[in-house]
Amino acid sequence: MNCEVCQLKELELEQFEIREVLRCILHTILFHRALGLVRPKDVDLELFDITYAQCGEDELEKKVDDKIEQFMSWVEKHPNKKSQICLSFYEVKNKHASWFSNKIERLYWEQWYINLNVTQHPKAHSNKSHHSKVADPGEGVLEDRKARSAVLESSLREVLFQIIKFVDEKKDHVPPIPSLERVITFPFEITIPSSSDSAFGMDMIKRMLQTGHPTMLS
């Protein structure tokens, strides 16, 4: 089975925007891949004038939020860095029981790369360290922020459209829907940059051991 890969357009955003943006993107993808009986839930973003659909599964929501939190803490430690989050869908196949008898193989059939460029702008910084200064940011700063926010909003919209188009164009690789009555029809995983950045090599090995599939390293 071929694995389709979608590289989403890079988004430049500030730290406080990460949560909403990631939620929006991840849920939009998952909504397109949760092919069980779904009762969609509309969510309006707070920072942007965008509405996205969510599957309305608590479990799924929690999984996404947990990953986002992990990513946020990674970003805290690694500011001003481009980063990539990968959402992969796979099928589980029992490997031929010869060498590693109990090993379960994951067959990845689709991967989505969310590319983020988390930046720190002066305002955001002062916001955090000097609370008293929040009230009087220069007008230029405000304008600047507004403009950046508008840019991010339209880029985010583009990314969402990118997802829709990808889903629309590529349908053949999606495995048949299992007859199980589950909303999340296909297992997935969300990979974030590892927290142990220094031990990158170690992480790679770990991941290889877990998945037996090194292609997802970026």
Added chain:
Amino acid sequence: MASLQNNAHPEPAKMEQIINEFFAKSLHIILESRSLYVSSRNSSCDPTVTSPSSSSSSSPSIRSRNKWFNLALRECPAALENTDLWRQSNLDPIVVDVILMKRQGPASLSPIKDFGRWNADEEEMGVEAKSEKIVERWVLQYESRKAKDSNSSSRRSSNNSCSLYKKLILLLRSLYASVRLLPAHKIFRDLNSSGQVLTFTLFHRVSSFAEPFNRKEDAEMLKFGFTPVDTSCGRLCLSVKYRPSVSDVSSESSTPISPRLITDYIGSPLTEPLRRYPSSGLPSHGSPSSLPFSRRHSWSFDRCRASPPSIVSSPSPTHSEPRTSVSNVGSRRFPPSSLPPHPPEMSIGQKNKTFDEYYPSPIMSPSPSPSPPIYSHGFLLSRALKRSESAPVNIPTANVANCPKNAHRHDLLPSPSRTDRGLNMIQYGATAEKLSSLGRDESKRSSGLTASHALPQISFSRCSSRSYQDDSEDHDFTCPFDVDDVDMIDPSSRPGALDHVHMGEMLETGGLYPIRLSQDAAVGALVHMLKKAPPLRQDSCTSEEFSEGATPQTYSINTREDTQIQESPILSSMTSSGFLTRRTTAEALEEFQGYKEMKNSLLMPGSKPCS
């Protein structure tokens, strides 16, 4: 899905069923987030309607239909109705136009959804209202392949129903997401947020063919075509043309109105710009389906209350409502003619009745919608606000134009119309809570007196709301909304009697006159009205008789003599005292007794020569 796994049906039948359901579902997805009739957002506020399956009202067939493509949607009457229509049409294409309309257009627009019909009406609309704009056009069609290549291609695409079903699930997921991403969704969102009064609205037309865009329009539209899905003998195509920017419309006209403004609406110049809001004329704008949710509530109220016989039980109120109201309007139309002014007693009597009989019951009941009360609250407050804001300008004319018709009608119809009653109630609500207690204090004669003092303001606020409405439409749509506004009256204020002193203060400070008319002009208007007023029947001091006096019959029976004699005291007392210098019950009573004697003495000698 269940039907797919059932192999009893031959493949072609299954295919056809899938295609049918795909059309239905697509339409549902589109209309669900474009049709304002039932907004998913609003209903999501109501815990009972959060999920489609939890809605007990839905029939099993609807529920099972809802599971198609593993996408359970909220109920959408507009979609349901159109789907049912479409099912009879044997795989015709479906074209859904989502139209943005500014509300200052003429009144006679109505959305046409009947298949094959809207072309003619479209022309009409084009003439009448330039302010509508197609912001989205969805085209959904099944292209059947020609017979000769159907065999080969069906083999090539190897479409079994399961794979087709999966693809359609995916397509519908994409559709669902994209409907929310397109610019029109922002309008839909804005229209659904209760805090805003907008001068535009959305409605949709579902048709079986598309009227081509002109070149300019075409150039403005972007197109997004979903990848067609092949079936064994054709393919399913779904595409949308949309305007990339609708912000010019939606941004210019949104005016956030917060309900708390109600406290200082009186005479506030700040709020005046809102007066011109054409949105007050919106019910006539043909698309009740596009009305904000909360307003529909009022509509249904209107229908139930004012014109039960003309309720059309169509599943889509979109159509039935305008007609209902129009048929209804016959009795309620107030041509701006110069009929005699509204007799004060009428209103007083109505007020009394209003609070006694109708206040507690009718508030929310007839609404079939899951509208959360809080919504209507905010909304109605803002309606009230608008109404009163408009008061400053054309009070006297409006007063003359509208109020008398009430009296007129009451002569014809023995029982006063509920809408009118509701109207009075809203005026109370809109004016001040204190006023709301007026009708309550029946046992005292003075309440009537005070009420008549309040009357000018009351009539003004109502009439003025009509006055600009008349510009755009003939129908009296004010009333139904007013009925709902009963909500606004704090029940706690009901039993309390009017604080006369406070009233006086309000009057003096112009509080009750939200009007920038001079005091004199106001007095003039009042005098004019009182001149035409029927007698107050001071020989009856009890409340029953008083309220009886307010009924139309009594009014019409009154002799001219009575009228003339009796109105003068009030008149003089008001004009000379600046309305409210002596305002206690005792004083009023005393005064009236005096005038009664005077009247008797006048009548006695007058009758003698005649006999």
